[in-house]
Amino acid sequence: MIWKTKTHQFTATVCQRTGKTCPALARLARAMTVAMKTAAPTTTPEFQVEGSSDLTYCPEGCTARFWAQKDQIRVFCGTCADTPTKTLDGYADMMFGTSFTPLPAGVLTDLPCAMLEVSSLVPRPAAPISEHLSA
Secondary structure: EEOOOOOOOEEEEOOOOOOOOOOHHHHHHHHHHHHHHHHHHHOOOOEEEEEEEEOOOOOOOOOEEEEOOEEEEEEEOOOOOOOOOHHHHHHHHHHHOOOOOOOOOOOOOOOOOOOEEEEOOOOOOOOHHHHHOOO
């Protein structure tokens, strides 16, 4: 599922346990987007945060692991705590990326039951007034 706001694009997979998109995952991603935007004026461009959160409203009771930076947020649900973030990122690149990025078989044995990626949208420059006036 893909949806947009004025500033971000959200891309989510279907939960492998429920067969539906997860509203709890979407809520977490929206909250993280607001948090990162709020933190932006007081942080450096390299600022990044990683952590986990219990998705209380998830019917399956998942724990979501996340990492967030200024222009991208990724959330992985139902993964082992010891799975390296780099491995999860490789899997997300393969799922959400626009280029072909293979991942060796067996490198990720505990697949996320759902994932979500948030990307910042680049604002379009305003058109000059002369383009809006008819001659």
